[in-house]
Amino acid sequence: MRAVVFGEFGTMPAVQEVPDPVPAPDGVVVRVEATGLCRSDWHGWMGHDDGITLPHVPGHELAGRVETVGASVLTWRPGDRVTVPFVCACGRCDACAAGEQQVCEAQEQPGFTHWGSFAELVPLRHADTNLVAVPDSMSFLTAASLGCRFATAYRAVAERGRVRPGEWLAVHGCGGVGLSAVMIAAAAGARVVAVDVAARALELAREFGAAATVDATAVPDTAAAVRDATNGGADVSVDALGSAATCAASVLSLRRRGRHVQVGLLPGGGTPVPMDRVVSYEIDVLGSHGMAAHAYPRLMRQVAAGNLRPDLLVTSVIGLDAAPAALAAMGERPAAVTAGMTVITPQV
Incomplete structure (x- = not known):
């Protein structure tokens, strides 16, 4: 597959051919149709986050179709349209048992703890806990905007604030x-x-x-x-x-x-x-740290009803080849990311 890869923190990433990921027994591989370019990705690229192993593929706001499924996954099948919170929970710890997956004690984050979604394919573990169904009526661009920024803002404003x-x-x-x-x-x-x-x-x-x-x-x-x-x-x-x-x-x-x-x-x-x-x-x-997958239906209903329009926040759509320069530009001046969302479409 093609992916945006960086080998050192702060050095210009490049689009490279890398091996296709294989799903974990409880995981899936998703073919990425859209993925947001977020300031969190810039922080990771700069080395501000612990736990990133080089070389690395960034990206954590994603939507796409399930490509392959691990043997123990119960709920999902190839072809399913999905998105995922940027905090992927284990489903087994005390926080998860309490329904607080956004602060999971063993959380994973695509683009941080493992290779992310600035790629044609992305692996995701604990699929039955973390995947969120995307209705046919919702575009992948809209769904990708929910995964971090919009869902994070929704919980920060409505529940934490x-x-x-x-x-x-x-x-x-x-x-x-x-x-x-x-x-x-x-x-x-x-x-x-x-x-x-x-x-x-x-x-x-x-x-x-x-x-x-x-x-x-x-x-x-x-x-x-x-x-x-x-x-x-x-x-x-x-x-x-x-x-x-x-x-x-x-x-x-x-x-x-x-x-x-x-x-x-x-x-x-x-x-x-x-x-x-x-x-x-x-x-x-x-x-406020994201939103658990089980909390998405309420947000999805408001989007479906037209009460919330996250699609209007998408002000730029770019291909994978333009992603390295766009990621680097985020550090030049905060205003570079203040005019809405940029979404990458890896399959174009």
């Missing part, structure tokens, strides 16, 4: 996760203020329902600008980018007893947080 109609939600960073959060919160009846450095990202945020926007390049203090726009501070704030600046601004943009949700990954695993404000305002600090 517990946003309610009429509340103010601030979104810091309007890339794929951030724009998804804007759309999801607006559909839930919340008022959204979107923060970004790119004019096109803010334009899209307004199209997707943001009531107010803040251009972070035009104000000296984005947190203060959010507090002004929300008459005292947001009820919920999401750091959808993942940086010291956006994390701190998210916390500082909240009103008293607000809820900060950290979604964007932070290089090095940590960053200073204004804990004095957390204490004095009694702010809830929450992490």
Whole structure:
């Protein structure tokens, strides 16, 4: 098969011919029809994540058709249309038994713990726990956008942030996760203020329902600008980018007893947080890490009904040969990924 491969962290990947994967007894191999290009892939390529073994194939937001099936798989057959959460659970640990597969104690992540979906074929283990059926009415482009960014934003806004109609939600960073959060919160009846450095990202945020926007390049203090726009501070704030600046601004943009949700990954695993404000305002600090496969049907129903339109977030579609340069460009400037989602179609 053809795949995007890098042999050293931070060096330009290349499209190469590599051996086809073979399914594990409890796994499948999926023929990738669409796979998202995510900032998490850039972090992995740069070596910011532990556990990546070189050489490596990135990619974790995928949709396609089951190609081959392991001997012990019960539910899936070749030809089935599927997607998968970016956290693939073991199905056996205490977290999985509690229905919290997104924090599985033995989780795997395509594109991180093993070769991923910037390829014509991708192997996935524990298929009966992790695969999600994609209806015939849903395009593979739409399904691929659900696997990480949209599903992650859905759980971050609806379940972790517990946003309610009429509340103010601030979104810091309007890339794929951030724009998804804007759309999801607006559909839930919340008022959204979107923060970004790119004019096109803010334009899209307004199209997707943001009531107010803040251009972070035009104000000296984005947190203060959010507090002004929300008459005292947001009820919920999401750091959808993942940086010291956006994390701190998210916390500082909240009103008293607000809820900060950290979604964007932070290089090095940590960053200073204004804990004095957390204490004095009694702010809830929450992490959000994807969404379990069993939780997808509710999201799928809203997409099928047209209440949510993740397909509108896909602003660029490229082939596999263009993927290496697109991955590298993510590090040049965060704004390079703030105008919607780029999706790779390996079979084209």
